[in-house]
Amino acid sequence: MRRAATALRRHAASSARWEIPGAGGDASNHRFVVALDVPRASSCARWIRAASARCATDDAPSPSSSARAQQQQQQQQRRGYAAATDATPAPAGKVDPSSAAAASRRAMSALADKYDRTLVENIYRSSFKNQTGVSLKYMLDFGSQPIHRQLMVSAQFLHKELPVRFAHRVAELENLPLGLSSKAQVQTVRDWYVESYDELLKFPTVKTNEDEEKFTELIKRIMERHANVVPMIARGVLELKMEMAEKGGTRPGTGKKGLVAQINDLPEIQQFLDGFYMSRIGIRMLIGQHVALHEKDDTRGEDYIGLIHTKMSPLRVARDAIDDARSICMRQYGDAPEVEVFGDESFTFAYEPGHLHQMLFELVKNSLRAVSDKYADSDDDPPPIRLVIAEGAEDVTIKISDEGGGIRRSGLQRIWTYLYTTADSPLLEMDEHTPGPVVLAGYGYGLPLSRLYARYFGGDLQVISMDGYGTDAYLHLNRLGNVQEPLP
Numbered sequence: 001m002r003r004a005a006t007a008l009r010r011h012a013a014s015s016a017r018w019e020i021p022g023a024g025g026d027a028s029n030h031r032f033v034v035a036l037d038v039p040r041a042s043s044c045a046r047w048i049r050a051a052s053a054r055c056a057t058d059d060a061p062s063p064s065s066s067a068r069a070q071q072q073q074q075q076q077q078r079r080g081y082a083a084a085t086d087a088t089p090a091p092a093g094k095v096d097p098s099s100a101a102a103a104s105r106r107a108m109s110a111l112a113d114k115y116d117r118t119l120v121e122n123i124y125r126s127s128f129k130n131q132t133g134v135s136l137k138y139m140l141d142f143g144s145q146p147i148h149r150q151l152m153v154s155a156q157f158l159h160k161e162l163p164v165r166f167a168h169r170v171a172e173l174e175n176l177p178l179g180l181s182s183k184a185q186v187q188t189v190r191d192w193y194v195e196s197y198d199e200l201l202k203f204p205t206v207k208t209n210e211d212e213e214k215f216t217e218l219i220k221r222i223m224e225r226h227a228n229v230v231p232m233i234a235r236g237v238l239e240l241k242m243e244m245a246e247k248g249g250t251r252p253g254t255g256k257k258g259l260v261a262q263i264n265d266l267p268e269i270q271q272f273l274d275g276f277y278m279s280r281i282g283i284r285m286l287i288g289q290h291v292a293l294h295e296k297d298d299t300r301g302e303d304y305i306g307l308i309h310t311k312m313s314p315l316r317v318a319r320d321a322i323d324d325a326r327s328i329c330m331r332q333y334g335d336a337p338e339v340e341v342f343g344d345e346s347f348t349f350a351y352e353p354g355h356l357h358q359m360l361f362e363l364v365k366n367s368l369r370a371v372s373d374k375y376a377d378s379d380d381d382p383p384p385i386r387l388v389i390a391e392g393a394e395d396v397t398i399k400i401s402d403e404g405g406g407i408r409r410s411g412l413q414r415i416w417t418y419l420y421t422t423a424d425s426p427l428l429e430m431d432e433h434t435p436g437p438v439v440l441a442g443y444g445y446g447l448p449l450s451r452l453y454a455r456y457f458g459g460d461l462q463v464i465s466m467d468g469y470g471t472d473a474y475l476h477l478n479r480l481g482n483v484q485e486p487l488p
């Protein structure tokens, strides 16, 4: 019977995929924020070089002094990133803000080749503004106000906040290391941000219910436009990785051949992806929250404030995620190990169930795969996976334990890097025109994205492995909801 399952698995492997729902984009649940709004000093030189010939003169706006101070602070915060990016990074604290601003101006002028100059200048200005983070608790408190007031205040907030967050993205996408900015997929994504920025800026001040209605339609369209951002960027990074592998893994600026064979190991790319996807989770959370408040779906019951379930049972969400993960496992392997759940069904707390579902789905899927692989040719029944929910004072912790053989210590360091996977990746089959939500399967995105979802609301994710035996994943959720969005 095991052998039949193995044969079926091999057959299915060519057609079925491990999916990350929401990563392709339907979801109500992504969010983001961000900003390399201004280039770091050390990357300025590169940016200036890249943008040089086409550069505009000095008539573009200059940042205010407070923007410069903020910029300097951000530059210092990103020292690690900058040091990894350039062979000779500028000493921390010795940043020349005027040259940073000049570089920003120049990069924006490259955009002016394609877009109206006023639009580009507006983006440039917005990219110097601070983003405003919110917390889960804030979203809940906000939900106690009369609904028409919530909608109006929320729309007005988003009308101001989203363009700032989009402008930060544009500036960042124009300033990626290792030539990533010039990849077609990255430019397509940048264009989506520019277009969304433009539409928001053209939208008049939200004053009436009718304005709010139209504004909600607009942000829904924006959410659809950005649905494929994750796989598009993944594809761009993969192309860069292949290109570098072809060139022998030489890292620009070092001249040392073979230093970097795998882009997986490039910290600047990992750091960019972490910030970028975190930012995306935030934006999608904010938009999703507004749309959910607006649509006030009665079928979801009274206990929802927008997307947030004020009495979410983690155990019920876990059962759903397990069902979904097992059915994909069945499809791919022809069978699926059992998953035992331990926890109090009556325990509830306020959280976004879509986020929790996504994280548990990913973790259970990983365990199912490990156990199925380990027992593929065995006559023994696979041992069950165990999911335990613990209710603490500050945290709700969910542990997922499997006996799927664990992860080698050499691989353990890389499980948090994007694109690291031991499965076959379908990424190469995708092109930039692939329509609709694209499935992410074997992309090596499950763990790093799940950790971002956990951190978004102040939690975390840890994976501990016993090589040769099995893996424990600990998902910590902050049940107080008092942590503000981490704005990268």
Ligand SMILES: Nc1ncnc2c1ncn2[C@@H]1O[C@H](COP(=O)(O)OP(=O)(O)O)[C@@H](O)[C@H]1O
Pocket: 362, 366, 367, 370, 402, 404, 405, 406, 407, 415, 420, 421, 422, 423, 441, 442, 443, 444, 445, 446, 447, 448, 470, 471
């Ligand atoms: N429970 C687990 N047991 C064994 N290996 C695991 C487990 N979870 C993750 N891994 C390893 O980590 C890699 C990355 O996981 P993930 O980020 O979810 O990407 P993907 O599942 O697409 O490969 C997997 O390919 C696998 O090698």
Ligand SMILES: [Mg+2]
Pocket: 362, 365, 366, 445, 446, 447
């Ligand atoms: Mg996975």
